[in-house]
Amino acid sequence: MTVSDTERSASDDLERATEVFTSVRPRLFGIAYRMLGSVGEAEDLVQEVWLRWQKYDRDTVENPAAFLATSITRLAINAARSARARRETYIGPWLPEPVDTTADPHLGAERGEALEFAVLLLLERLSPTERAAYVLREAFEYPYRQIAEIIQLNEPAVRQLVSRARKHVRTGRRTPVTRDEQRRLLSTFVTAARAGDLTALEELLAADVISYSDGGGRVRASRFPVVGAPRVAKFVKAFAPHFWAEVDVAWTEVNGQPAVLLTRDGEPYTLLAISTSEEGIHEVLWVMNPDKLTAAAAAVAAD
Structure with missing residues (x-):
């Protein structure tokens, strides 16, 4: 293979990688934002996943969308732990950063769960892992088996996390008006x-x-x-x-x-x-x- 052919192959590979990433980017941002309540922090994590995706041996990845979702969720769990510590010293009440939903009403989700201010505030009281399980299941309808792989727990434990989070949200959230x-x-x-x-x-x-x-x-x-x-x-x-x-x-x-x-x-x-x-x-x-x-x-x- 000539140098020109090698460069062309690498360019084509990167183009395919970009297409894959672009197609799932709204979902990646949606997961991170629901986890962190911050547009800036969510964008930073999406950028971090993109950088890792460029450097990764993509030939070993069977399901790119699942791989990228796993990457963003694990990064978001770690970021949420750090954010919780920072918010203990935050001056005054902390509220989620408002996000524009006119262009994408559900920010890449199959359902609009965990997007309202009231729900995001309730999720802040959950552990980062509970929050991740809830967001993946309720907003994006991931199967319990896949959530278990993403957050590295067994399936019964994930079901318990989601059930506990649902009860917390159901108890704290009032039925909204139209x-x-x-x-x-x-x-x-x-x-x-x-x-x-x-x-x-x-x-x-x-x-x-x-x-x-x-x-x-x-x-x-x-x-x-x-x-x-x-x-x-x-x-x-x-x-x-x-x-x-x-x-x-x-x-x-x-x-x-x-x-x-x-x-x-x-x-x-x-x-x-x-x-x-x-x-x-x-x-x-x-x-x-x-x-x-x-x-x-x-x-x-x-x-």
């Missing part, structure tokens, strides 16, 4: 919040509502969750004059649900989302950390 009703509730909340209307706010909120403000120490934000309808309503009313001054409101979609991006002087300021049920708004999520607003801002700019 998308239209959620949008109406968020719109009404924004109107009441801007006006500092205490009565209107209390009428919207579930009795045990929790307000989380994620500033990450980068901007001024409440460092503790605010709990209970009266306290949350008073909290929102108290900062209304300063918070909403000269703020523009743009509707967007993140994590498969309606949200609003607040901007001031053209700069992203806050991403506001809510979790709802028939009882009203039971979570108010203020994503204020500038590092977490990039994807949401890009989605609004693209509209």
